[in-house]
Amino acid sequence: MNKKKITLSIKIQLSILILSTIFIIVCIFSSSFADWYTSNIFPIWINTYGRFTSLFPFSFGEKLIFVGLILLGLLLVVFIYLLFSLIVFLFRKNKDRKFHIPVFIQKYLRFISWVLTIIYLVMNLNCFSLYQCSQMDCNHSYTLEELTLLRDHIVNKLNAYAVTFERDSSGNIIYTGDMESEAKKAMQKLDGLFERMDGYQVTPKTLDNSVFMSQQYMQGYYFPFSMEANINGLMSISNKPFTMCHELSHTRGYIFEDEANLIGFMACINSDDPFFQYSGYISVLNYVNNAFYKSVDIDTYRSHVEVSDLVWYDDQFLTEEAWDYVNSHSFISTETIKSAADTFVDTTLKVNGVEEGKLSYNHVVDLLITYHDYND
Structure with missing residues (x-):
């Protein structure tokens, strides 16, 4: 035989x-x-x-x-x-x-x-x-005072920055710099503050097919099989600098989303570019503001500095014009894609040992209070 x-x-x-x-x-x-x-x-x-x-x-x-x-x-x-x-x-x-x-x-x-x-x-x-990998040490039991100081610091920074940028007729910020190069420089400046930041930084890329990405409400992707940091080209411009830095942090080995949020934030606010600084503060606004809102009564919340309408406009994921484009170029409804994407991301995180799934993104508040000096 x-x-x-x-x-x-x-x-x-x-x-x-x-x-x-x-x-x-x-x-x-x-x-x-x-x-x-x-x-x-x-x-x-x-x-x-x-x-x-x-x-x-x-x-x-x-x-x-x-x-x-x-x-x-x-x-x-x-x-x-x-x-x-x-x-x-x-x-x-x-x-x-x-x-x-x-x-x-x-x-x-x-x-x-x-x-x-x-x-x-x-x-x-x-x-x-x-x-x-081991995760970053952080303060999981911060006080309301610490949270309040952080929230008001971020809102004050944003309100001050928002009025300084040139805008088009629709109110969108006009940026003329080299965003990809600035993102790489911003990440390199973190060498010494975080491990693995020295050495070659890959070039962040904008995806050609950002419609499908927008339907998932995703700002960026890290592609492990190409070692690339990719961003959604249709999202509001204020989100782009932070997202580039966030995705670049994945290419440095920081795969956990809360840690990538912190690193992206720190890279932006330590940049020499005011627009990057603005994007960094916008990136954490909802996390911190929501945590503060849930921690106090409505009267206390209203007594603190208010987020300006201009900041809220810049904080949106996609503009109305961008959403019109997405909906007119979609084969499957955004609701269906979003639901499937949420389930996929949540399941993927849990399979990889992140028990809280997508809720783990909120831990960036703990990390901010631990690593960011918000008294400057």
């Missing part, structure tokens, strides 16, 4: 799958190992692969997703063909010959298996392992 030999390709694939699985298991059971990996090995991918994808003026990861969808569509066609062929084979009268899969389909399935193997490896190296 002839036994088929395991090919070298299959042996390599199995080795990658086994080693990758061992790697993520070790990370799960040892946060110190995950910390070591993120500080010493993870930066290698930034300085090599991240440097390579930054050469492209477009989002390399977005193009990979497009290619992936094509491959998925072809895979569906292959399965339909195989199913149809199997049914024909089972019902034919002459069954002397064995069921045969065409060579070109065998090669395609092997290719897909390699693609899935690489995705599994990359996601473990560039995403799942980061969730096993």
Whole structure:
């Protein structure tokens, strides 16, 4: 009886799958190992692969997703063909010959298996392992006085900044600087305040297909398989500097959303660009203001400095014009996409050990009170 030999390709694939699985298991059971990996090995991918994808003026990861969808569509066609062929084979009268899969389909399935193997490896190296790192120490039991000081400080800063910017006829801020370069410089200035900030910073990219992103109410994405920080090009301009810095923090190994919020905020307010500073304060306004609102009675809330209408306008996710564009270019309703996206993000966070899911974003208030000097 002839036994088929395991090919070298299959042996390599199995080795990658086994080693990758061992790697993520070790990370799960040892946060110190995950910390070591993120500080010493993870930066290698930034300085090599991240440097390579930054050469492209477009989002390399977005193009990979497009290619992936094509491959998925072809895979569906292959399965339909195989199913149809199997049914024909089972019902034919002459069954002397064995069921045969065409060579070109065998090669395609092997290719897909390699693609899935690489995705599994990359996601473990560039995403799942980061969730096993130690989290920042912070003050989880702040006082109402501390919260009040922080809230009023942020509102006063925003109200003062809002009236200083040039605006178009619709009231939107006009920004003429190089936002991508400023975001990278702002992140580099955090070297010494946070770990892993030195070295090469990838270039933040604006996604071409921001309609689908807007329907998810997402401001940015970190693509682990391309080491890129991507932002929503349709969102209000005031959100963009912070979002760039937030997503860049993921490329430095800070995968938890509350920590990325803090780092994005700190990068913006320490920037030399007033618009970046404004964006940083806007990014945390709702978190802090909502926490304060829930902590006091309505009269106390109203007795404190009021957020100006101009700030509230700049704080919106999308302008009315942008929403009109999104709704006119959507194939599926925004409500359906938003609900599915919320479930996906919440589930993904919980699977990776973030028990509170999307609610963990609110922990940025704890981190702000711990790390930000709001008495300046």
